[in-house]
């Protein structure tokens with residue numbers, strides 16, 4: 415059993431059933447998440463008999479790292495991981511000045527079928543467990559700690575739709591947030607969704623302090639239906655209602671992602687409709703010129719078009735940035751993670 419699938423309480427109850435006091439589970443937890451140990455013999459605060467039992471009961475790795483690549487600009491790296499049930503997923507690390515952002519996967523493939531996305535093009539292959547989501551962060555945390563560095567931000571924008579694997583994703587973020595362990599601040603985590611409304615509502619009800627990002631990509635149902643098929647089930651009016659409710663109940667800002675596609679959704683007409691939709695909402699828009707994938711012909715908007723789009727939204731009172739394109743040469747950019755067709 416993968417040890418990161420266990421909460422501290424679950425480890426306590428396991429160890430208790432072996433006759434161990436509660437503090438042993440805390441020592442184990444701290445070894446895992448403060449010291450980043452990944453083999454039983456590193457837990458030198460635990461007696462030998464307990465380390466042996468832990469070794470028999472738990473595994474510390476569900477993934478084998480198959481390939482690791484660095485982008486030419488040295489600011490992005492990604493790893494192809496194979497799970498013990500032969501799912502392939504990718505995890506990305508991006509460097510932005512002092513920030514070290516892990517972009518993790520929550521599913522192998524994705525059922526949402528966004529037409530411009532390599533993960534959507536490969537279809538759905540399975541959910542990751544909470545422990546497998548946690549393991550991806552620990553992978554890069556260990557790597558960075560060898561250079562006296564650490565993860566500063568976590569986003570769930572890798573493979574999969576996090577709100578289609580809600581419980582595992584949220585449990586993983588809770589484990590990473592635990593104050594006695596990894597102690598990673600909720601405000602440095604961002605969960606993203608393409609618009610699974612019941613889960614946005616649940617996220618709002620739960621009052622989590624994790625940031626929320628919604629992938630919008632179009633401001634009319636007609637266009638969004640084509641780009642993001644889930645829009646046919648959860649159309650824009652309902653989506654914006656859920657987003658407004660989130661902002662008013664949480665008192666937090668919401669982010670919107672918009673992949674700018676040349677000649678498809680980068681017109682001033684779309685910008686106008688977008689500003690109408692988001693009017694009065696405490697939000698921020700990230701524009702990302704679309705990254706190329708094999709299964710979708712249109713290309714990303716030019717820098718000039720992206721800048722014009724941004725100016726339009728900003729002049730209508732909507733804070734907007736153009737996201738830096740990263741890791742395109744290693745297929746690590748937004749929407750490029752495919753897990754199978756490694757280039």
Ligand code: SF4
Nearest residue numbers: 524526528531534574
């Ligand atoms: S953009 Fe996100 S939700 Fe859409 S297919 Fe790709 S991974 Fe899935």
